[in-house]
Amino acid sequence: xxxxxxxxxxxxxxxxxxxxxxxxxxxxxxxxxxxxxxxxxxxxxxxxxxxxxxxxxxxxxxxxxxxxxxxxxxxxxxxxxxxxxxxxxxxxxxxxxxxxxxxxxxxxxxxxxxxxxxxxxxxxxxxxxxxxxxxxxxxxxxxxxxxxxxxxxxxxxxxxxxxxxxxxxxxxxxxxxxxxxxxxxxxxxxxxxxxxxxxxxxxxxxxxxxxxxxxxxxxxxxxxxxxxxxxxxxxxxxxxxx
Amino acid sequence: xxxxxxxxxxxxxxxxxxxxxxxxxxxxxxxxxxxxxxxxxxxxxxxxxxxxxxxxxxxxxxxxxxxxxxxxxxxxxxxxxxxxxxxxxxxxxxxxxxxxxxxxxxxxxxxxxxxxxxxxxxxxxxxxxxxxxxxxxxxxxxxxxxxxxxxxxxxxxxxxxxxxxxxxxxxxxxxxxxxxxxxxxxxxxxxxxxxxxxxxxxxxxxxxxxxxxxxxxxxxxxxxxxxxxxxxxxxxxxxxxxxxxxxxxxxxxxxx
Amino acid sequence: xxxxxxxxxxxxxxxxxxxxxxxxxxxxxxxxxxxxxxxxxxxxxxxxxxxxxxxxxxxxxxxxxxxxxxxxxxxxxxxxxxxxxxxxxxxxxxxxxxxxxxxxxxxxxxxxxxxxxxxxxxxxxxxxxxxxxxxxxxxxxxxxxxxxxxxxxxxxxxxxxxxxxxxxxxxxxxxxxxxxxxxxxxxxxxxxxxxxxxxxxxxxxxxxxxxxxxxxxxxxxxxxxxxxxxxxxxxxxxxxxxxxxxxxxxxxxxxxxxxxxxxxxxxxxxxxxxxxxxxxxxxxxxxxxxxxxxxxxxxxxxxxxxxxxxxxxxxxxxxxxxxxxxxxxxxxxxxxxxxxxxxxxxxxxxxxxxxxxxxxxxxxxxxxxxxxxxxxxxxxxxxxxxxxxxxxxxxxxxxxxxxxxxxxxxxxxxxxxxxxxxxxxxxxxxxxxxxxxxxxxxxxxxxxxxxxxxxxxxxxxxxxxxxxxx
Ligand SMILES: Nc1ncnc2c1ncn2[C@@H]1O[C@H](COP(=O)(O)OP(=O)(O)OP(=O)(O)O)[C@@H](O)[C@H]1O
Ligand SMILES: [Mg+2]
Numbered sequence: 020x021x022x023x024x025x026x027x028x029x030x031x032x033x034x035x036x037x038x039x040x041x042x043x044x045x046x047x048x049x050x051x052x053x054x055x056x057x058x059x060x061x062x063x064x065x066x067x068x069x070x071x072x073x074x075x076x077x078x079x080x081x082x083x084x085x086x087x088x089x090x091x092x093x094x095x096x097x098x099x100x101x102x103x104x105x106x107x108x109x110x111x112x113x114x115x116x117x118x119x120x121x122x123x124x125x126x127x128x129x130x131x132x133x134x135x136x137x138x139x140x141x142x143x144x145x146x147x148x149x150x151x152x153x154x155x156x157x158x159x160x161x162x163x164x165x166x167x168x169x170x171x172x173x174x175x176x177x178x179x180x181x182x183x184x185x186x187x188x189x190x191x192x193x194x195x196x197x198x199x200x201x202x203x204x205x206x207x208x209x210x211x212x213x214x215x216x217x218x219x220x221x222x223x224x225x226x227x228x229x230x231x232x233x234x235x236x237x238x239x240x241x242x243x244x245x246x247x248x249x250x251x252x253x254x255x256x257x258x259x260x261x
Numbered sequence: 262x263x264x265x266x267x268x269x270x271x272x273x274x275x276x277x278x279x280x281x282x283x284x285x286x287x288x289x290x291x292x293x294x295x296x297x298x299x300x301x302x303x304x305x306x307x308x309x310x311x312x313x314x315x316x317x318x319x320x321x322x323x324x325x326x327x328x329x330x331x332x333x334x335x336x337x338x339x340x341x342x343x344x345x346x347x348x349x350x351x352x353x354x355x356x357x358x359x360x361x362x363x364x365x366x367x368x369x370x371x372x373x374x375x376x377x378x379x380x381x382x383x384x385x386x387x388x389x390x391x392x393x394x395x396x397x398x399x400x401x402x403x404x405x406x407x408x409x410x411x412x413x414x415x416x417x418x419x420x421x422x423x424x425x426x427x428x429x430x431x432x433x434x435x436x437x438x439x440x441x442x443x444x445x446x447x448x449x450x451x452x453x454x455x456x457x458x459x460x461x462x463x464x465x466x467x468x469x470x471x472x473x474x475x476x477x478x479x480x481x482x483x484x485x486x487x488x489x490x491x492x493x494x495x496x497x498x499x500x501x502x503x504x505x506x507x508x509x510x511x512x513x514x515x516x517x
Numbered sequence: 518x519x520x521x522x523x524x525x526x527x528x529x530x531x532x533x534x535x536x537x538x539x540x541x542x543x544x545x546x547x548x549x550x551x552x553x554x555x556x557x558x559x560x561x562x563x564x565x566x567x568x569x570x571x572x573x574x575x576x577x578x579x580x581x582x583x584x585x586x587x588x589x590x591x592x593x594x595x596x597x598x599x600x601x602x603x604x605x606x607x608x609x610x611x612x613x614x615x616x617x618x619x620x621x622x623x624x625x626x627x628x629x630x631x632x633x634x635x636x637x638x639x640x641x642x643x644x645x646x647x648x649x650x651x652x653x654x655x656x657x658x659x660x661x662x663x664x665x666x667x668x669x670x671x672x673x674x675x676x677x678x679x680x681x682x683x684x685x686x687x688x689x690x691x692x693x694x695x696x697x698x699x700x701x702x703x704x705x706x707x708x709x710x711x712x713x714x715x716x717x718x719x720x721x722x723x724x725x726x727x728x729x730x731x732x733x734x735x736x737x738x739x740x741x742x743x744x745x746x747x748x749x750x751x752x753x754x755x756x757x758x759x760x761x762x763x764x765x766x767x768x769x770x771x772x773x774x775x776x777x778x779x780x781x782x783x784x785x786x787x788x789x790x791x792x793x794x795x796x797x798x799x800x801x802x803x804x805x806x807x808x809x810x811x812x813x814x815x816x817x818x819x820x821x822x823x824x825x826x827x828x829x830x831x832x833x834x835x836x837x838x839x840x841x842x843x844x845x846x847x848x849x850x851x852x853x854x855x856x857x858x859x860x861x862x863x864x865x866x867x868x869x870x871x872x873x874x875x876x877x878x879x880x881x882x883x884x885x886x887x888x889x890x891x892x893x894x895x896x897x898x899x900x901x902x903x904x905x906x907x908x909x910x911x912x913x914x915x916x917x918x919x920x921x922x923x924x925x926x927x928x929x930x931x932x933x934x935x936x937x938x939x940x941x942x943x944x945x946x947x948x949x950x951x952x953x954x955x956x957x958x959x960x961x962x963x964x965x966x967x968x969x970x971x972x973x974x975x976x977x978x979x980x981x982x983x984x985x986x987x
Contacts, residue, residue: 031390064390067393067394068393069393069394088823088824088825089398089823089825090398090823090824092399093393093396093398094396096393096394096395096396097396099394100394101391101394103387103391104388104679105386105387107386107387107388107391108388108391109383109388109391110382110386110388111379120395121395124298124395124396124397125395125396203433265934285825286823288820288967289825290821291822292822292823292964292965293822295965302530303529304746305530305534306530308534309530309533309534312534312538313533313534313537316537317520357772397808416541417537417538417540417541420541420544420545420548421540421541421544423544424544424547424548446551449552450551450552454552455549455552458545458548458549458552462545
């Protein structure tokens with residue numbers, strides 16, 4: 020499904036990704052964990068072609084997107100939904116218009132049908148009452164949930180989440196986790212999630228990948244990761260548990 | 262010596278690169294213009310922003326430009342008894358130069374800077390990336406409507422500015438300075454050509470292209486957070502204004 | 518922003534923009550109509566010609582007036598036989614008589630020139646359309662004349678003034694008298710001088726008459742054949758000798774004509790003529806072959822908007838005849854070719870092989886084509902970018918504009934590659950191009966492009982290749 024082969028990326032002289040290899044299974048939830056500033060967001064942007072690697076190959080659904088031009092890339096991206104770390108809502112549009120945006124752009128649905136889907140998605144993230152507000156009037160956590168609703172509005176085949184639960188209270192965190200699991204079950208989509216929340220990672224992930232010093236140092240089911248004897252993985256799990 | 266070349270060469274290289282990137286942005290804007298989807302609503306929204314919402318500024322600047330011009334030329338022409346030429350001088354100056362240039366400068370300040378700031382903010386808050394992830398080309402969605410709107414709206418604003426400028430000048434010349442109203446208008450009709458107006462409008466369209474292109478360019482190449490947005494805004498106004506004056510010279514040389 | 522209880526913000530965006538644009542159009546329309554240059558005048562009027570010695574300062578579209586009333590415009594200013602031919606367009610309700618007078622005048626302190634007609638007598642016949650106004654005056658003459666006259670008048674008035682000053686009063690009379698006295702004295706002196714020099718004058722006159730007599734004598738001597746010059750001219754011998762020379766010349770030309778002598782033979786021999794003729798024909802043929810045989814080397818670059826890259830073509834065009842050419846081409850295609858490769862990866866000891874669609878960049882392709890031309894239509898066939906294909910070319914504006922439609926890459930599992938392009942050659946050797954590449958692509962390859970090219974005839978190559986049989 021998604022294949023990253025020997026991806027290297029440097030910003031100026033700082034090496035962020037270093038010959039990274041990663042296979043992401045289709046129709047599964049893969050969670051990527053790693054240090055802050057370790058390059059997780061950069062990795063996610065490689066998958067959707069926002070950043071091009073210095074070397075290596077990225078293959079999405081059997082298409083090599085490494086050197087694809089913008090127009091073809093846009094075709095590939097139609098399979099994707101993405102939640103940015105800072106939500107990246109369009110601040111010239113209301114919450115409702117934000118969620119409706121991908122529907123307006125890529126479907127021929129009527130306004131009524133679109134409104135229905137928008138309400139439904141906002142309901143899922145518990146925000147049906149802010150539909151007419153502007154993003155600037157929302158809290159950080161609310162914005163993130165609107166971003167989530169926008170990312171899944173088209174029920175895409177691949178959804179990338181950059182820290183969907185960071186900045187939410189424990190109750191909301193749990194409900195977002197539940198939402199992710201339920202949505203994945205329903206749509207059979209491929210989910211790639213970046214998370215710092217080790218506990219929820221182990222509950223929702225089918226597979227966990229650990230990014231350390233520009234490489235994936237461990238991949239496996241939550242159980243495999245838990246019993247890993249990689250020293251960094253051990254330390255990471257222990258530190259986050261406390 | 263090499264160090265001197267580096268010192269002197271870097272801004273030059275930077276400038277050439279910048280021109281190249283602006284031209285490439287223009288080219289890809291043109292290519293995206295002919296490709297579906299056609300989002301007329303987005304264009305209309307920009308036309309409202311660039312055109313309709315700039316009317317107030319343009320009315321005030323246009324009217325006062327005409328008035329002060331009438332006042333100044335009157336004192337000049339009076340010295341050799343040529344007061345009757347105030348109207349035509351005013352009308353010629355308004356239609357050929359002051360209408361298009363002042364309108365473009367005001368719109369640069371109001372709209373060009375806003376474009377740079379808006380797109381710059383969208384860039385640094387990853388909204389442009391978000392557009393990309395949703396398979397919407399940012400040039401087609403953000404840049405192209407702004408450029409089209411500016412090219413279409415600047416001539417309309419300019420003709421309004423021309424008109425209120427001449428009316429303002431008429432008011433000062435006829436009502437305050439007591440120039441004969443018949444002669445004032447007759448001289449305008451006598452000396453101003455339709456070509457003067459049209460060439461002024463063509464200039465205006467060109468200035469619209471410049472200010473929107475530069476504004477968008479500075480916006481989508483913004484880096485460095487809020488500070489970067491501020492820098493992009495300032496630079497877009499400065500660069501647009503300079504380019505407007507430079508291109509005005511060359512357009513005038515070609516047209517008149 | 519409420520206007521009479523109606524709020525502007527209630528209007529839709531489209532309505533606001535629409536109102537705004539309409540206001541702009543109304544202002545533009547109003548101003549245009551006031552300037553009167555875009556009036557709804559259906560009246561085209563009629564044209565008359567008039568020749569001026571100089572139309573200096575006159576512009577097209579300035580007014581033509583009779584008695585200060587505009588009756589038309591200057592429609593054209595041309596040069597004909599060193600004179601300025603000015604064509605006037607006159608309103609059709611104005612009647613011009615044959616003896617109407619045209620002159621160029623200048624107006625106002627700006628000195629704009631315009632044309633004034635002065636109507637002739639009502640009895641004269643009318644000028645018909647496209648007729649000519651005969652009587653003209655050029656403004657510059659009139660003006661300078663007026664200027665000079667003005668100056669003269671000023672001088673005269675100054676002179677008379679000082680005269681009046683001088684003459685006025687007794688003092689004036691006295692001085693006048695003294696002037697007259699001194700004039701008298703001058704006249705007397707003059708008289709005296711003439712009388713004193715009387716003898717000298719007479720001498721000069723006699724000398725002159727003697728000289729002319731001598732000349733007379735010499736010329737009569739020449740006439741009679743006396744003296745050396747006279748002898749030379751009048752000698753019979755000379756005439757005879759000259760005649761002889763002429764006779765022998767005549768003889769030679771006659772001999773040549775009859776084919777006698779070596780030169781005559783050469784010139785009169787049938788064979789020679791044939792030889793020369795055939796030589797000329799073969800030279801001609803050779804020249805003609807040279808003429809139509811051309812080899813072009815051509816480079817073109819096309820900027821593809823979609824991939825934002827430049828596709829380059831290097832072409833050798835061999836054209837043995839005007840209506841036929843061969844084309845060899847190397848294409849550097851940045852969008853490359855789609856290829857399918859297998860990628861084998863090993864993860865955690867498990868080896869997986871996957872079939873991947875890959876985009877190979879900067880692939881070099883080749884073309885080899887034959888082209889034939891029928892009038893303005895050209896047909897091309899052969900290898901296009903390493904696949905089979907054909908093309909139509911349509912030549913316009915003396916071949917300056919070429920419209921081409923190419924079809925190739927008839928791959929069974931995807932749409933054919935169609936390309937439309939227009940080449941325009943504003944200058945020799947340089948052309949610009951624009952078009953749509955692969956416009957029915959089902960892989961998202963369609964792209965608008967613009968580009969430019971340079972081509973040149975290789976003269977050295979040309980001579981070398983023209984000796985090979987084609
Ligand atoms: N556009 C960029 N230009 C320069 N450096 C960048 C850029 N984007 C990321 N980086 C650098 O790459 C490194 C990885 O950044 P990234 O955002 O991927 O971290 P992260 O793993 O997502 O961290 P966090 O968990 O805090 O979000 C950082 O050191 C950052 O400075
Ligand atoms: Mg991050």
